[in-house]
Amino acid sequence: MTFEPEQLGQSRTDLAATLRDLRKRAGLTGDRLARRCNMSQSQISKFETGKKTPTLVDVERILRALDAPAGTVEEVTALARIANTEWQDKRSSWRRGMEKRQAELASLEGEAAELRYFLPAMITGLLATPEYVRASLTHTPGDSSKIVARKLERQAILYDTAKSFTFLLTEQAVRWAIVPESAMAVQIDRLVSLSHLPNIRIGILPIRTEMARGPMNTFTIYDARLATVENFTGRMIFRDSRDISEYLAVFSHFEQHAHFGGEARNLMQQWADAYR
Structure with a gap:
């Protein structure tokens, strides 16, 4: 269709x-x-x-x-x-104000109990250091200081033990240097630290992982009721259960190939040390 x-x-x-x-x-x-x-x-x-x-x-x-x-x-x-599908183009988000976008994301995160994030290219704001967040907003028009503050405020949700988070990151997402090398080391250290929280699972997909299916888009699944898929110009929001089931299946496929726990931390520590 x-x-x-x-x-x-x-x-x-x-x-x-x-x-x-x-x-x-x-x-x-x-x-x-x-x-x-x-x-x-x-x-x-x-x-x-x-x-x-x-x-x-x-x-x-x-x-x-x-x-x-x-x-x-x-x-x-x-x-x-x-x-049951919604398109939110980036220019409209800019016109409405990116702070409103942050409020919408906070609402989605607040309503969900189980959140799944597939991150093939970059680290999401929930896991990012302030310097990484600021750098990620370089191409966003206007004053980004308030958006940075809202993104950092949203990170408090990670410590809500009533919620569970699974983040799947490719090696590229972890190592893509949008900040100087010393700051990248600090950013990866933050991932390692967050991976110790009891309600957070951080899975790593190294480049050499053999998989027939490629990582095409960043997407997030909120419980089993809503999925958002991002590209350069905006995001699609899917509410139809069949679409969500497909994204759950894709997520599960990548999850089965990911490294978690100590294995993931060892990989990230190596990459952080390389930046140092």
């Missing part, structure tokens, strides 16, 4: 209107359809007015209850897939 980014917002409106029209054409009230789907009438109403976006599973249940033909099922489920 292909789509343009501007389709994502419109698709929610289109999906709501399509579900409402299909129900009316079937001659059913919202209450009757709700009973057929084993949903509440208010839930059906929120779907049809666009106040709530149905999941792909919700849409499939509704289409079965409406006895929709195969062509309609294919068309509407494709629309639902787009509606």
Whole structure:
């Protein structure tokens, strides 16, 4: 399935209107359809007015209850897939203010109990030293001092033992020098230190690890309900359970090949010593 980014917002409106029209054409009230789907009438109403976006599973249940033909099922489920995907372009984030972006991330982190991060290229802000954070914002327009402060504030979440964190980093991510060598040694030392926390697992994928699947994108999975995937121009947000399951499977594949605990610390210590 292909789509343009501007389709994502419109698709929610289109999906709501399509579900409402299909129900009316079937001659059913919202209450009757709700009973057929084993949903509440208010839930059906929120779907049809666009106040709530149905999941792909919700849409499939509704289409079965409406006895929709195969062509309609294919068309509407494709629309639902787009509606459960969000595109956030980087320029829009800059216009809204990067501090708001930091607040959104803090909210996602606060709501999740299990967080998984795949980092193929660089170290994420949660694990970064202040100098590394400042360097990573070099190409962000405007005054970055407040953003640095918010990123560092977010790091407090790492010490919440009610949450579990798994960070998978390639060797490149650990060793990519965006700060001077002495600062890189300090940054890697921080990774080693954090790896001792009981709720944090830091896995390392050395360059020579033999794997048929390549590390394509940075992505984060929040519990099993939401995944974000980043590239140079923005990020995709996936809420459909099938997309999230795919990212969980990819994460598990890399996790099985990663070094953890003492092995990971030994590798990182070697790389830190090399920078010294």
